[in-house]
Amino acid sequence: MTDHQIQKPNLFISHASSDGEFANVLKAEIEKVFADGIKVFSSSSPGAIGASNDWLQTIENRLGVAQAVIAIVTPLSIERPWLWFEVGASWLRARSNQLSIYPLCASEINFSELPSPLDRLQALSMGKSTDLKLLFEGLIRQFGFGKISSFKASNIIKRLPKYASVKIADVDLNDRHLYSGKYAGYTDEELVEVLNTEFLGEEIHGFVNYPSLHTSRESSLYRGKLVHFRQIDKSLDLPPGTCRRLLIPAAEPFGLEPELLRDNIVRFQSTKWFRDKYMKDE
Secondary structure, eight states: OOOOOOOOOEEEOOOGGGGGHHHHHHHHHHHTTTTTTTTETTTTSTTOOOSOOOOHHHHHHHHOOOSEEEEETTTTTOHHHHHHHHHHHHHHHHHTSSSSEEEEOOTTTOOOGGOOGGGGGEEEEEEOOHHHHHHHHHHHHHHHHHOOOGGOHHHTTTTTGGGGOOOOOOOHHHOOOOOSSSSOOOOHHHHHHHHHHIHHHHHHHHHHOOOGOOOOSSOOOOGGGOOOOHHHHHHHHTTHHHHHHHHHHHHHTTTTEEEESSEEEEEEEHHHHHHHHTTOOO
């Protein structure tokens, strides 16, 4: 008698390296609702890509057999080329109804700002129980099995990390981001000059010339004002990741050194030579 092995459908979770915890929380709930009847691929899962395997070939192979792709869109991944590579590689198959793409967004993502082609699909929020239920209902309809009664949105929502506390992986810090702003093609030296002129120079001018306006902690970099790297990138229209890479070395000649440094934020303090020169009376 010949054994007939049932072929499980394939689902691909597309995410940035830093967003692996989001993917793993989602994967666990999918495997529960579908009783392990679906092959769920997430590159962040242990053993997903063998130690000696070509990781790009593995990703392309898994995308090629997937019937569904869940694209986890976060403030980081929305600027990450690999998300768009994975979505783009699936788009033609989705257009011919061979595959379904489900954009699942972090709470910080404004649906109206989703770039093409994701803006043409119904986006859902991973922070809303109603949206998560819609996602699982859609998967159950697509695959023709699974128990929505086994689904609990709280299993996902309560386990999701706060995005502000997510540690940015080195691969995402160093990855080239999609960017077409006015500083496209600038070298690091040129970007440092922009930071000097548009941000750091303004800070030292205000502190030195108008000291009475900069007495509180959050009034100046020299008092320890909290700096959000991505916020500065956005306000100056810099390529994403510029401040995280370049702001600290750029700030040193201005008499600033890190007092507190995290993946997403920094607080500066004035250096000794700057205090001796500009803050003698304090």
